[in-house]
Amino acid sequence: xxxxxxxxxxxxxxxxxxxxxxxxxxxxxxxxxxxxxxxxxxxxxxxxxxxxxxxxxxxxxxxxxxxxxxxxxxxxxxxxxxxxxxxxxxxxxxxxxxxxxxxxxxxxxxxxxxxx
Amino acid sequence: xxxxxxxxxxxxxxxxxxxxxxxxxxxxxxxxxxxxxxxxxxxxxxxxxxxxxxxxxxxxxxxxxxxxxxxxxxxxxxxxxxxxxxxxxxxxxxxxxxxxxxxxxxxxxxxxx
Numbered sequence: 001x002x003x004x005x006x007x008x009x010x011x012x013x014x015x016x017x018x019x020x021x022x023x024x025x026x027x028x029x030x031x032x033x034x035x036x037x038x039x040x041x042x043x044x045x046x047x048x049x050x051x052x053x054x055x056x057x058x059x060x061x062x063x064x065x066x067x068x069x070x071x072x073x074x075x076x077x078x079x080x081x082x083x084x085x086x087x088x089x090x091x092x093x094x095x096x097x098x099x100x101x102x103x104x105x106x107x108x109x110x111x112x113x114x115x116x
Numbered sequence: 117x118x119x120x121x122x123x124x125x126x127x128x129x130x131x132x133x134x135x136x137x138x139x140x141x142x143x144x145x146x147x148x149x150x151x152x153x154x155x156x157x158x159x160x161x162x163x164x165x166x167x168x169x170x171x172x173x174x175x176x177x178x179x180x181x182x183x184x185x186x187x188x189x190x191x192x193x194x195x196x197x198x199x200x201x202x203x204x205x206x207x208x209x210x211x212x213x214x215x216x217x218x219x220x221x222x223x224x225x226x227x228x229x
Binding site (some may be wrong): 033042048090103107108 | 125148150152157158159160161162165167206210215216217218219220221222
């Protein structure tokens with residue numbers, strides 16, 4: 001079955017460490033996205049990529065970095081510059097072309113990151 | 117830029133009662149509109165979407181929503197709530213031709229026996 005796999009499900013980070021969250025999809029979607037979810041704040045866009053080897057900052061990109069070397073993969077690194085990284089992180093993918101009637105996101109099951 | 121406002125961070129209903137979750141959007145161009153549901157510690161699942169076809173959209177699990185341009189609204193309804201409907205619901209908007217979604221802050225639906 002096609003879908004998006006996020007790993008790990010739970011991740012603990014010490015102060016000053018960088019950590020990388022994995023996101024892999026086998027839906028043949030062109031576009032991929034990373035969102036951060038905090039209680040009562042909805043989902044906020046961190047980064048997105050519409051094509052391999054290209055990505056754009058979202059609303060809250062500071063302290064995060066991404067790469068898109070393969071169509072299937074869009075890892076997110078939470079750097080030590082992110083001062084409040086404890087949150088639930090969601091990866092999503094979609095067909096490219098927001099004008100298509102088939103447009104819509106497919107989400108992974110999320111990674112919960114906690115700073116210890 | 118587009119935005120979404122969900123009225124009420126929490127909505128409580130009794131089992132069997134009508135569910136109404138409110139969503140108003142702001143967009144300078146015709147929008148695509150979505151409702152997603154999230155169960156604890158899981159990703160989001162698409163309930164339904166409006167992409168300029170019929171203004172009354174039917175989704176999964178008996179939910180439906182009506183696009184009202186004059187009111188800039190896309191409220192989610194279900195005639196009879198089940199205990200299994202207890203979850204958080206998110207409304208989202210995108211501008212046609214542009215791929216990112218903007219989400220509301222979510223509404224937690226509580227269903228009591």
